[in-house]
Amino acid sequence: MAFLELQNVTKTFGDHTAVNAINLTVQKGEFVSLLGPSGCGKTTTLQMIAGFVPLTKGIIRLDGRDLSNVKPAERGLGIVFQSYALFPHMTAAQNVAFGLEMRSIPRSDRDQRVRDALALVGLAGYEERFPRRMSGGQQQRVALARALVIRPQILLLDEPLSNLDAKLREEMQIELRQIQRNLGTTTILVTHDQHEAMALSDRIVVMNKGDIEQIGSPQDTYHSPASAFVATFLGKTNAFEGEVQVAQGGISRIIVGDHVYTASAHIKGPVIISVRPERISFAKAGLRGTVCTRIFRGNHWLFQIKTIAGVATVIRQNDGTSMPEEGHDVHLVWREEDTFVRANSKVG
Amino acid sequence: MSKNGFISLLFHTLFVTFMLAPIIVVCLVAFTPEGYLSLPTNGFSLRWFKAIGRYPEFIRAFWVSIGLGALSSTIVLAFAVPAALGLARYQFRGRDALSALLLSPLMIPHVVLGIAFLRFFTQFGLSGTFAALLIAHIVVIFPFALRLTLSSATGMDRSIEQAAISLGARDWVVFRRVTLPLIMPGLISGWALAFIQSFDEVTMTVFLAAPGTETLPVRMFLYIQDNIDPLVTSVSASVIAITVLALIILDRMFGLEHVLTGHSDRTK
Numbered sequence: 001m002a003f004l005e006l007q008n009v010t011k012t013f014g015d016h017t018a019v020n021a022i023n024l025t026v027q028k029g030e031f032v033s034l035l036g037p038s039g040c041g042k043t044t045t046l047q048m049i050a051g052f053v054p055l056t057k058g059i060i061r062l063d064g065r066d067l068s069n070v071k072p073a074e075r076g077l078g079i080v081f082q083s084y085a086l087f088p089h090m091t092a093a094q095n096v097a098f099g100l101e102m103r104s105i106p107r108s109d110r111d112q113r114v115r116d117a118l119a120l121v122g123l124a125g126y127e128e129r130f131p132r133r134m135s136g137g138q139q140q141r142v143a144l145a146r147a148l149v150i151r152p153q154i155l156l157l158d159e160p161l162s163n164l165d166a167k168l169r170e171e172m173q174i175e176l177r178q179i180q181r182n183l184g185t186t187t188i189l190v191t192h193d194q195h196e197a198m199a200l201s202d203r204i205v206v207m208n209k210g211d212i213e214q215i216g217s218p219q220d221t222y223h224s225p226a227s228a229f230v231a232t233f234l235g236k237t238n239a240f241e242g243e244v245q246v247a248q249g250g251i252s253r254i255i256v257g258d259h260v261y262t263a264s265a266h267i268k269g270p271v272i273i274s275v276r277p278e279r280i281s282f283a284k285a286g287l288r289g290t291v292c293t294r295i296f297r298g299n300h301w302l303f304q305i306k307t308i309a310g311v312a313t314v315i316r317q318n319d320g321t322s323m324p325e326e327g328h329d330v331h332l333v334w335r336e337e338d339t340f341v342r343a344n345s346k347v348g
Numbered sequence: 349m350s351k352n353g354f355i356s357l358l359f360h361t362l363f364v365t366f367m368l369a370p371i372i373v374v375c376l377v378a379f380t381p382e383g384y385l386s387l388p389t390n391g392f393s394l395r396w397f398k399a400i401g402r403y404p405e406f407i408r409a410f411w412v413s414i415g416l417g418a419l420s421s422t423i424v425l426a427f428a429v430p431a432a433l434g435l436a437r438y439q440f441r442g443r444d445a446l447s448a449l450l451l452s453p454l455m456i457p458h459v460v461l462g463i464a465f466l467r468f469f470t471q472f473g474l475s476g477t478f479a480a481l482l483i484a485h486i487v488v489i490f491p492f493a494l495r496l497t498l499s500s501a502t503g504m505d506r507s508i509e510q511a512a513i514s515l516g517a518r519d520w521v522v523f524r525r526v527t528l529p530l531i532m533p534g535l536i537s538g539w540a541l542a543f544i545q546s547f548d549e550v551t552m553t554v555f556l557a558a559p560g561t562e563t564l565p566v567r568m569f570l571y572i573q574d575n576i577d578p579l580v581t582s583v584s585a586s587v588i589a590i591t592v593l594a595l596i597i598l599d600r601m602f603g604l605e606h607v608l609t610g611h612s613d614r615t616k
Contacts (some may be wrong), residue, residue: 052510072513079514091528098525100514143511150515150540 001185002061003028004049004154009058013042018044020210021058025187026154031180033189033197036207037233042190046156050187062153073102078147078185084139086131092118092142093127099150100293116259117149118142120179122143137168144176147182155180157189161196173199194234198222206230224340228274231340237274240287240309244268247269254341257308259287263336270325277302277315279338282324286333287312294326305330360516369590378585380578395417396582406583408560409567416478416563417546424493429540432497433527437476437506451491461488462555469556476558484556487544493538500534 002025011019017042020166026032034042038185049060050142051072060067067075078099086147087095093114100110121141131139140160141209147155160176161169177200180187191197197204206213206221206229226232232239233240242256244265252265256273278300289307301323303314316323324330352360373387380386399405414570435447437442453461465484469475504527512526550565558567564587568580 050510050514052513070470073516073518075514076516077514079511081507081511083507085505085511087508087512087526098512102516104522146511146515218406218557 002026003030003063003189004207005059005061006045006049007059007061009045009048009060011041011053012030012055012056017210018251019048021208022212024205024212024215026205028199029038031177031187032204033191033201034207035131035194035197035204036232039194039209040207043158043212046158046188046190050053050077050079050156054153056339057231076150076153077156078150078152078154078160079156080140080143080147080160082162084131084143086139086142088131091127092129092134094146095131096146096149097151098145103150104298109140113149117145119223120148121145121174136164137172139304140164140172144179146222148179152185155185155187160189161323162191162193162331169196176200177257178284179320182233198234204234206233208233209239209272211307221325222276223338225274228272228340231274236277236313237279237340238280238310238312240273240275240307240312242271242273242309244271244341257287259309261336263339264343267341267342272344274340274342275334275338277313277343278317280314280332280334282314282330283292283333286331287327288331291324291326292329293331294323305332307332351483361526362401374581375585376587377578378580378582385576385578385581393600396578399579399587403579405562406567407445408569409562409564412478412561413547413564415614416481417543420546421542422484423482424486424490425497425535425539428444428490428493428497429531429535432494432501432531432534436498436501436504443594445616450494453488454491458488458549458551462552463554466555476561478561479558481553482560484552485546485549486550487547490540492545493542496538496541497531497534500531501549504530514544 004024006022006024008021008023009019010017010021016143022041022045024032026106028225034045036042048055049067050182051067051070051093056067062075063076087098088270090098092111096114096117097110099114107124115124115283116128118127121144123138123141123145126134126142131142134142143160157176164172166339173196178201189197189200203215204218204221205215206236216224216226222234225234225281231237242254243341244267245253245255246268247253251262252268254261254263254265254271254273287307287309289305291303291308291314293304293312295302296318298318300318301316303316303324305314306314314332349550376387378392378396379392381387381390381395382388429548430452435443461484465480466475469477469480474480508530509526510523512522517525547563548562548565552568553563554569557563562570564583566585572580
C-alpha cells in the first residue's frame with residue numbers, strides 16, 4: 001500500500017491554478033523528486049504536504065490517514081528549507097534539540113540523539129557553534145540533522161542544495177543519498193535541477209504549469225520522455241524537423257533532411273524527431289553536415305554540426321579514436337529506439 | 349579621510365554644529381556662577397545643580413516622566429507586536445486602512461490632540477489624572493513603536509517559523525521561542541523610541557497635566573514662564589547626561605546601530 005498518497009490534489013490562488021488535480025503515490029523508503037521550472041507548482045505541492053498551504057480540492061493521505069485535519073505541527077514531517085531556516089539565536093545543538101524538546105524527550109536521551117544526528121551529517125564537534133559562524137554547507141547539514149533527528153515519517157527537501165556552489169552541491173548530493181539510503185527515510189525533494197533529481201531519486205515527477213508531465217525512474221524519464229517538455233527539460237536534446245511517410249504494408253519512412261530510414265512510426269506527416277546528443281554517431285552515410293565547432297571537454301568531445309535539418313549537437317566519448325575536425329563533412333546516424341517522434345504542429 | 353569634497357565637508361560641519369550648538373550652550377550655561385543666563389566666563393560653579401534640590405517639584409516631575417514613559421511604552425508594545433505581526437503577514441480587506449489608522453496620530457498636530465483630549469477627559473471626569481496622561485501618551489507614541497516593530501516583523505524569514513512548526517511546536521511556543529527572539533531588536537528599539545517620544549512630549553501634555561501629574565518638560569515649561577534663571581539649564585544638562593548614559597549602556601548591550609534601525613545581524 002502506498003505510504004503517501006496524493007489524490008486529485010488541486011490548489012488555486014484566485015483564478016490561477018498552481019497545482020492542477022495531481023495524483024501521486026509514494027512508497028515507504030522511496031526517494032521521489034518533484035522536478036520542474038519555477039512556477040510549475042512543485043513547491044506549492046510540498047507546502048500542501050507539509051500543511052502550510054491548505055488544499056483547494058483533493059486528499060492527501062499519509063499511511064492511510066487523511067491529513068486534512070492534521071495540523072502541520074502534528075504531521076511529524078522533517079523539512080529542510082532552501083534558506084535553511086535555522087534558528088539564528090540558538091547553537092547547532094540547540095537547533096537540532098528543538099524538535100526533541102517539543103516531543104518531551106528526556107534530557108540525557110536528547111543529548112545523545114543530538115550528538116548522533118550531528119555526527120551523522122559530519123558535524124561532530126560543532127555543537128556549540130551559532131549558525132552565523134558556519135558556512136552555507138555546514139548550515140545545510142545542521143538543517144538536515146534537525147529534520148532527521150525527530151525520525152520523521154517523511155523528509156521534505158525544498159531546493160536544499162541550490163544555495164551551495166557546484167562542487168559542494170555534488171558532495172552533498174552523494175552524502176544526502178547515502179544518508180537517505182542508510183536511514184530508509186521516505187524523502188520528497190523539490191528541485192529545478194535535473195542533474196540533482198536524476199542523481200538522487202528513485203523516481204522523478206516532472207511537473208509543468210501545475211500538471212504532472214511524467215512519473216518514472218531517472219532512466220525512464222531521460223530515455224523515454226513522455227512529452228516534448230520532458231525531453232527538453234531533462235538534459236539537452238536535438239530536435240530535427242522531418243517527415244513521416246507511410247508506404248504500403250504499414251512500413252513508414254522517416255525523412256530528415258537528406259537522411260531517409262524506415263521506422264515504425266505511429267503518426268505521419270511533418271514531425272519533430274528528438275535525439276540525445278550522446279546517441280548520435282558518425283557514419284559513412286546518414287544526415288550530412290559540416291562540423292562548425294569542436295570543443296574538447298576532457299572525457300568527451302562536443303560538436304556543433306550544421307545540417308539541412310538544423311544545427312545538431314553531438315557528444316562523443318573520448319575513447320581514443322580520431323574525431324572529425326572543424327570544417328569537415330560528416331554523416332550523422334542514430335538508432336530508432338533512441339528517438340522521440342512527435343507531430344510538428346508548426347507545419348502541420 | 350577627506351574623500352568628501354569641500355562643499356560637502358562644509359555642509360556636514362555646519363549641520364553638526366547647528367544640531368549640537370544649542371545642546372552645548374545649554375550645558376555650558378548650566379555651570380554659570382551668575383544669577384542670570386550667561387556663559388560661565390568667571391569660573392565654573394555647581395550652584396544651579398545644587399539649586400535643583402530646593403525644587404522638589406522638579407524631582408517629582410522627573411519621576412512622573414520616567415514612570416509615564418516606561419509604562420506607556422510597555423503597554424504600547426503589547427499592542428504593537430500583534431498589530432505588526434498581523435500587518436506584516438496577512439493580506440486582508442482593510443489592511444491599508446488599518447495601517448493608516450494606527451499611524452494617524454503622527455499626522456495630527458499635538459496641540460489639536462491636547463485640546464481634544466482635555467475636552468474628552470473632562471467629560472469623563474478623568475482630567476488631570478495620571479490615567480488620562482497615560483491614555484493620551486499611548487495614542488501619541490503608538491505609531492513610533494509600530495513602525496520599528498513592523499520593520500523587524502516584515503524582515504523576518506517566515507520559513508524559520510515554519511521550521512519550528514514542522515518540528516512540533518505549538519503556536520504559543522513558536523511565538524515565545526522563535527518569533528519573539530527574532531523580532532527582539534525591533535521591540536527594544538521600538539520601546540526606546542516610544543519612551544523618548546513620551547519623555548519629550550510637551551505640547552499635548554501641557555493641556556492634560558495637573559499639579560502632581562506634571563511631567564518634567566511641562567514643569568520646565570511652566571517654570572520659564574515665570575522665571576528666567578539658569579535653573580532650567582542645569583535641569584536640562586542633567587537630563588542630557590542621563591540620556592547620554594542610557595545610550596552608552598544601550599550601545600554596550602545591544603549595539604546602537606541595531607537598536608536605532610530595528611534590525612539585527614542575527615536574522616541575516
